[in-house]
Amino acid sequence: MKALLDWFDSRTGYRKLVKTALFEHVPGGARWRYVWGSTLTFAIVVQFITGFFLWMNYSPSAQTAWESVHYINDVMPGGWLLRGIHHFMAQVMVPLLVLHFMQVIIDRAYQAPREVNYWFGLGLLVLTLAISLTGYLLPWDQRGYWSTKVATNLISGVPLIGDQMQRLVVGDANYGHHTLTRFFAMHAGLLPALMVLLIIGHVALFRKHGLTPKLPKKKKDAMFFPDQVLVDAVACLAVTVAVLCLVWWFRGAELGAPANPSEPFSAARPDWYFMSLFQLLKFFQGENVIWGSLIIPGFVFALLMLMPLLGRWKIGHRFNLFVLFAALAGFGVLTAIAFTHDARDTHYRTAVAQGHRDAERTKQLAKANQGIPTEGALALLRGDPLTQGPRLFASQCASCHTYDGHDGLGAQLPEPPTAPDLAGFGSRDWLRGFMDPAQIETPKFFGGTAFVHPKPGEKKSRMVRLILDDVAKYSAEEKAQLEKIIAAISAEAKLPAQKAHDVRDTVLIEEGRKLLADVTLDCTDCHKFHDTAGGKAPDFTGYGSREWLAEFLKNPGHERFYGKHNDRMPAFGQTSRLTARELDLLIRWLRGE
Amino acid sequence: MRAMSNDPSPSQGIPAPAPAPEGDRREFLKSAACFALGGVCVLVPVVAGVTVLIGPLRRPAADGSWVELTKLDGLKLGGAPRLFQVFVERTDAWTRHGRNAVGAVFLERLAENHVRAFQAACPHLGCAVEWRGEEKHFFCPCHNSAFSHDGAIINPSPSARGLDTLEVAIHGDGGVWVKFQDFKAGVKQKLPVA
Numbered sequence: 001m002k003a004l005l006d007w008f009d010s011r012t013g014y015r016k017l018v019k020t021a022l023f024e025h026v027p028g029g030a031r032w033r034y035v036w037g038s039t040l041t042f043a044i045v046v047q048f049i050t051g052f053f054l055w056m057n058y059s060p061s062a063q064t065a066w067e068s069v070h071y072i073n074d075v076m077p078g079g080w081l082l083r084g085i086h087h088f089m090a091q092v093m094v095p096l097l098v099l100h101f102m103q104v105i106i107d108r109a110y111q112a113p114r115e116v117n118y119w120f121g122l123g124l125l126v127l128t129l130a131i132s133l134t135g136y137l138l139p140w141d142q143r144g145y146w147s148t149k150v151a152t153n154l155i156s157g158v159p160l161i162g163d164q165m166q167r168l169v170v171g172d173a174n175y176g177h178h179t180l181t182r183f184f185a186m187h188a189g190l191l192p193a194l195m196v197l198l199i200i201g202h203v204a205l206f207r208k209h210g211l212t213p214k215l216p217k218k219k220k221d222a223m224f225f226p227d228q229v230l231v232d233a234v235a236c237l238a239v240t241v242a243v244l245c246l247v248w249w250f251r252g253a254e255l256g257a258p259a260n261p262s263e264p265f266s267a268a269r270p271d272w273y274f275m276s277l278f279q280l281l282k283f284f285q286g287e288n289v290i291w292g293s294l295i296i297p298g299f300v301f302a303l304l305m306l307m308p309l310l311g312r313w314k315i316g317h318r319f320n321l322f323v324l325f326a327a328l329a330g331f332g333v334l335t336a337i338a339f340t341h342d343a344r345d346t347h348y349r350t351a352v353a354q355g356h357r358d359a360e361r362t363k364q365l366a367k368a369n370q371g372i373p374t375e376g377a378l379a380l381l382r383g384d385p386l387t388q389g390p391r392l393f394a395s396q397c398a399s400c401h402t403y404d405g406h407d408g409l410g411a412q413l414p415e416p417p418t419a420p421d422l423a424g425f426g427s428r429d430w431l432r433g434f435m436d437p438a439q440i441e442t443p444k445f446f447g448g449t450a451f452v453h454p455k456p457g458e459k460k461s462r463m464v465r466l467i468l469d470d471v472a473k474y475s476a477e478e479k480a481q482l483e484k485i486i487a488a489i490s491a492e493a494k495l496p497a498q499k500a501h502d503v504r505d506t507v508l509i510e511e512g513r514k515l516l517a518d519v520t521l522d523c524t525d526c527h528k529f530h531d532t533a534g535g536k537a538p539d540f541t542g543y544g545s546r547e548w549l550a551e552f553l554k555n556p557g558h559e560r561f562y563g564k565h566n567d568r569m570p571a572f573g574q575t576s577r578l579t580a581r582e583l584d585l586l587i588r589w590l591r592g593e
Numbered sequence: 594m595r596a597m598s599n600d601p602s603p604s605q606g607i608p609a610p611a612p613a614p615e616g617d618r619r620e621f622l623k624s625a626a627c628f629a630l631g632g633v634c635v636l637v638p639v640v641a642g643v644t645v646l647i648g649p650l651r652r653p654a655a656d657g658s659w660v661e662l663t664k665l666d667g668l669k670l671g672g673a674p675r676l677f678q679v680f681v682e683r684t685d686a687w688t689r690h691g692r693n694a695v696g697a698v699f700l701e702r703l704a705e706n707h708v709r710a711f712q713a714a715c716p717h718l719g720c721a722v723e724w725r726g727e728e729k730h731f732f733c734p735c736h737n738s739a740f741s742h743d744g745a746i747i748n749p750s751p752s753a754r755g756l757d758t759l760e761v762a763i764h765g766d767g768g769v770w771v772k773f774q775d776f777k778a779g780v781k782q783k784l785p786v787a
Contacts, residue, residue: 042634045635049639049642050638050641050642053641053643056645056646064687068687071686072645075653075687076648077648078644078645079645079648082644085641225624226623227623229627230627233627233631233634236630237633238636239634240633240637287612366687370684372687372688372692563744
């Protein structure tokens with residue numbers, strides 16, 4: 001063995017290299033304050049390792065980016081841990097960078113003759129942030145998509161060449177395949193390669209000039225290995241444990257709903273360390289945005305660049321310390337403002353909650369479908385009643401109707417509803433409430449309609465009068481009959497949620513059907529029911545079923561439904577406000593399918 | 594030029610240092626601790642990565658899929674072997690494909706109710722074999738493996754075995770169904786690919 005190593009040494013001189021690498025002089029002994037550079041190097045090594053394995057499973061295109069990250073995160077064994085480490089190590093690198101920077105300034109390690117090395121360090125800082133920014137888009141989820149759009153739109157504000165630069169970065173006028181391939185090439189190719197070069201230069205210059213000791217020296221001098229290395233290793237272990245705790249606490253890195261260009265995500269935010277810049281943008285109006293995006297950050301960065309030169313001035317070091325803490329305070333205050341603003345913003349919180357729901361729903365659908373169609377995960381969401389129903393309801397129905405008291409998406413209507421609440425429409429509960437003299441005139445049913453508030457000189461509708469006058473005086477026997485009729489009408493809807501009841505109560509429902517056909521309680525005076533002819537009120541045949549709702553929505557003023565008594569309900573089929581597909585999604589959601 | 598190491602941390606596997614002076618247990622323990630702690634730190638991302646890397650080894654083996662290629666009356670009795678493309682529903686990682694091309698099969702009707710099916714992938718190294726009508730044999734243009742009309746090796750041949758037959762079922766409606774499978778290339782035995 002020794003002979004082999006001797007041979008290798010004579011050909012390479014590796015022993016000398018190892019010796020110079022390890023047996024660096026540490027004046028004043030090993031100290032905790034020297035660990036930050038090592039922890040950063042370690043963090044970058046971890047990012048290279050985890051990044052490489054993620055790379056092996058990632059596919060950068062508009063139809064596969066989210067999908068492949070979902071596959072890594074939620075299907076591949078260990079994938080959530082791998083992606084979690086990569087994500088949270090990137091988060092942890094930012095405070096490590098700040099600590100490293102503070103130590104360098106406070107201990108005067110930026111001053112002559114170490115100016116160039118300090119600039120290398122600043123270059124590494126910028127590279128790290130650039131890698132974070134490009135990585136944020138790669139999962140192609142709503143958050144990354146919309147917040148990166150802000151960043152690329154800022155590029156177009158660069159004087160003269162902004163538009164061209166933006167197009168080069170995005171790969172086209174709009175986001176698409178080439179945005180991902182370009183960002184990915186930067187994130188996993190050019191930027192890490194530059195980083196390696198700068199780290200080599202950074203460490204080589206660090207060795208050339210030696211460590212800047214913190215004075216006064218507390219202990220006698222030590223060697224880099226093993227004394228400082230041991231301290232560094234403990235610090236790296238602490239970083240590892242911190243990252244693993246974060247991964248565990250947050251159950252891995254979040255993957256939002258797939259990017260959807262037609263659905264602006266109002267909770268789009270950059271990663272937390274960019275929130276201060278994000279906040280800064282809010283202070284400038286119109287085309288002044290360049291102050292927040294370029295001039296102020298550029299000025300601060302220029303001050304940092306100049307620190308070694310300013311440090312030669314008599315009170316330069318104190319000035320630099322002031323700049324350092326002022327910059328940190330600015331960073332902290334702006335970040336805090338941004339986060340408290342969001343925490344108090346109900347629209348933001350609603351959008352976040354909606355994003356979580358969509359993300360979970362997409363994953364559920366992918367699982368139920370045993371995979372994602374070639375069109376991508378968005379196609380799953382677009383064809384999903386549970387996702388699209390509430391949105392369609394909010395945009396098309398909620399100007400008059402409520403759903404369980406809200407607009408379908410959880411928000412309140414700006415004005416009181418003028419039409420019934422449609423949650424559970426066609427169910428026994430809903431019909432029972434409708435027939436209740438105490439409820440029919442509430443906003444939940446006809447309270448906001450012309451049936452209760454007729455034009456001056458006209459009477460309330462016959463149905464409302466029947467409920468208020470007759471039903472209120474029903475005998476016990478008549479009430480029992482009504483209950484059977486309700487069961488029979490409700491069974492027409494064939495609601496999935498009521499299937500068990502409909503099967504259990506076949507006898508009851510059959511009795512109800514007979515009562516309807518026998519014109520008991522006068523229902524079929526006005527309402528048609530299968531073979532029993534009715535009058536001018538809506539048809540009970542198939543009431544609340546898919547077919548009934550589809551026809552009703554197409555034309556509620558048809559003779560089969562309200563006829564000329566229709567109160568403001570639009571004919572969605574005739575105005576083509578909704579496509580057949582949208583109608584179907586809305587109906588399936590209303591019916592709880 | 595004093596040093597060119599590009600990493601002062603223990604994260605890139607530092608080679609053993611020169612042996613510590615005898616009796617210097619403290620120094621030795623320190624060095625050992627450096628390696629142990631550094632090792633743990635680097636092991637965490639490596640273990641996570643390798644777990645994901647070996648995922649494909651842990652997926653359950655696929656057991657071929659039955660697919661209808663044609664109807665009996667589409668195959669002429671006594672005709673030459675005909676090549677049929679095979680499309681099956683397939684899940685590729687996250688994507689669920691509708692009908693996706695997975696390979697090709699030679700079908701030949703030997704008797705009224707008897708159809709023979711050969712995998713078109715050469716058992717040598719997986720190129721696609723073709724039927725040469727004038728020589729009445731199968732031929733692989735990659736490495737010149739030749740197979741007789743009944744699929745046997747024509748020696749000398751680079752292939753270790755004859756063409757792979759596939760299970761065939763004739764359904765009541767005349768549908769010709771084949772159990773499409775891939776087999777391991779380059780070996781004598783016909784082993785389904787997991």
